[in-house]
Amino acid sequence: MSVTAPMHGRTSVRVVVVGDRGTGKSSLIAAAASESFLETVKPVLPPTRLPADFYPEGVPVTIIDTASSLESKGKLAEELKRADAVVLTYACDQPATLNRLNTFWLHELRRLEVKAPVIVVGCKLDLRDELHPTSLEQMMTPIMQQFREIETCMECSAAKLVQIPEVFYYAQKAVLHPTAPLFDQETQTLKPRCMRALKRVFVLCDHDMDNALNNEELNEFQVKCFNAPLQPAEIVCVQRVVQEQLPEGVNEIGLTLTGFFFLHALFIEKGRIETTWTVLRKFGYNDELKLRDDYLSVPFKRAPDQHVELTSEAVEFLKGVFSVFDTDKDGVLRHSELEDLFSTAPESPWSEAPYRDAAETTALGGLSLSGFLSEWNLMTLLDPVQSLANLMYIGYASDPASALRVTRRRSLDRKKRHTERNVFQCFVFGPKYSGKSALLMSLLGRPFSDNYSPTKNEHYVVNMVEWLGGTKKTVVLREIPEDGVKKLLSNKESLANCDVAVFVYDSSDEYSLKRAAELLTDIARHGEESGFGVPCLLVAAKDDLDSYPMAIKDSAKISQDMGIDAPIRVSMKDRDMNNVFSRIVEAAEQPHLCVPETEIGRKQKRYRQLVNRSLMFASVGAAAAVIGLAAYRAYAARKNTSS
Structure with a gap:
């Protein structure tokens, strides 16, 4: 070569x-x-x-x-x-x-x-x-x-x-052409990440997906990487070298993946590491064996209140990938099947937070198609560049621009009183012991647990929710620990990517409602000041417990004062969820409703309306004066002419 x-x-x-x-x-x-x-x-x-x-x-x-x-x-x-x-x-x-x-x-x-x-x-x-x-x-x-x-x-x-x-x-x-990323000098073997990258190259070149590079595919690979075809005698020579050292490296079709690895290890051992680097760089890799920025050339410029979603083309591709790697056809991707699916990526992207355990798993311990797509939707929401890179790692070969789309601005959605989004991010606020984590687990269909473990860091879960006409919307719940609210609000744009804010409180605890109301006021005020007001919902958790005497009256007053819906009463323990997740989707679908207003906000709104009305009257008066002056001048001109 x-x-x-x-x-x-x-x-x-x-x-x-x-x-x-x-x-x-x-x-x-x-x-x-x-x-x-x-x-x-x-x-x-x-x-x-x-x-x-x-x-x-x-x-x-x-x-x-x-x-x-x-x-x-x-x-x-x-x-x-x-x-x-x-x-x-x-x-x-x-x-x-x-x-x-x-x-x-x-x-x-x-x-x-x-x-x-x-x-x-x-x-x-x-x-x-x-x-x-x-x-x-x-x-x-x-x-x-x-x-x-x-x-x-x-x-x-x-x-x-x-x-x-x-x-x-x-x-x-x-x-x-650094050696360290590709080759382990001590064991004299290719490093795992190098093998994963080369496997992706092999898979992309194996057009007929028969797990071997035939002569035509091998020649096409050579032309793509080195701008020169292989002569038939050269192909025979390459196959002979591999077969002599590693019989399973060649089969009746052509060069196998094992043989492909062997060839590259041989190049490196012989001091021709530039050959392997030429291949890897032709397929978009940088020195860390990740896809280069220029290879992921889709610009994700967007306003703070826009986010990125998968296109229908990308979703269809992922459905096909799910089917291919669901080898036992049980409708579930088990751990081993997921590992195989991501074996052409630098590492499995969902093995760490925030993706680990973020989606619903089946009784068999794997991901259904719904859970699989939910994980992709979460990754696209939080890190669109990583999502695009992983789509390409697993074989997405279309134009990268066709995989992701930027949503319309949420401020424009409010004006139009409707959204076109398919993925909604919901911030979940509430005091300690209110039931925030239990609400998140309920979205994943997991049973209630009496074991309490306070949430110290932000936590995400994601699932699909049935909506009108049998369509499905993806709901992402982001739990904000009570101690983390102040830090969140220190950023003026922190609510820009929030579609709905949910405030959970323990309906049996008067302090819990009071604290939830304080958090609601903080969020409402921040939304008014930043211009990123969001629909808000109150969730009265632990409905299986006896409410304190004034609970209903107090919560109704809070809702009325803030101009939002009455609290949604739920019991995670009894699995009585009162369609809370559909209500979240409904609030997100109509972003102009359920946006709370504080008293300060209402006064500012009235002041702006008064100023605008005064300016309008002043404009009308000025226009009337101009028209009157023009009419007088016309009258005077006609009078002078007639005399």
């Missing part, structure tokens, strides 16, 4: 040369730049630039020389932190400088938390004592096993111009 310049996206490489005094740092740099040996060289050279055409990659290299004195220690540390690669030198004729690599320099690089790859270079090869020959491999293997950041090691001679250009070629190569 031939190699073209990869899409690494770099415009320069900065190489810092360090090592003990007298190891030949400056002579090495001068010889590389001038392609000749200079007898006299400054102790520390200024930054030296190797032009873009110096190496095949077409990327210029800037080489930074350093001093080894104690007074230069601060500047050395500064340069190392800015390095893309480090060339660490020792002198072949001074064994003590080789020992210093292990006893000082490599430990110092770790202390400074230098993350750049290291190229160990023995200078003054021409001065080595020939009576005491040494093996570079024997010397360096123990050190390289201890310090995995060492990319490669080599020896050179500035005086004899031996392997001088190669030093900085390997330094550049270590930056543009």
